[in-house]
Amino acid sequence: QVQLVESGGGLVQPGGSLRLSCAASGSILSIANMAWYRQAPGKERELVATITITGNIDYADSVKGRFTISRDNAKKTLYLQMNRLKPEDTAVYYCHAKRPLLPAAYDYWGLGTQVTVSS
Secondary structure, X not given: OOOEEEEOOEEEOOOOOEEEEEEEOOOHHHHOEEEEXXXXXXXXXXXXXXXXXXXXXXXXXXXXXXXXXXXXXXXXXXXXXXXXXXXXXXXXXXXXXXXXXXXXXXXXXXXXXXXXXXX
């Protein structure tokens, strides 16, 4: 069974940094397109960053230049390095895996990790 487990969230001051990790079971990291999403209370879930099986990367405009998505297949871990954090980055961050050619019902989601940016 595929499992995605996020970690690394916490409380940080504006301008600070955090690195989120998503531990992924099996080989899912190398056979799925991966992404980080986030959701704040009362807001829609937002796509933050993606990295495809072949390494293509994209970011939401709101985080471009501040966040970096990466993966380490040997460690079976997806990362999100977050720098120059802003209060509006406060949200639960979710790891997501999408296997090509399979419908959304076959996607995998982690349970999320809370990021709070506040002074």
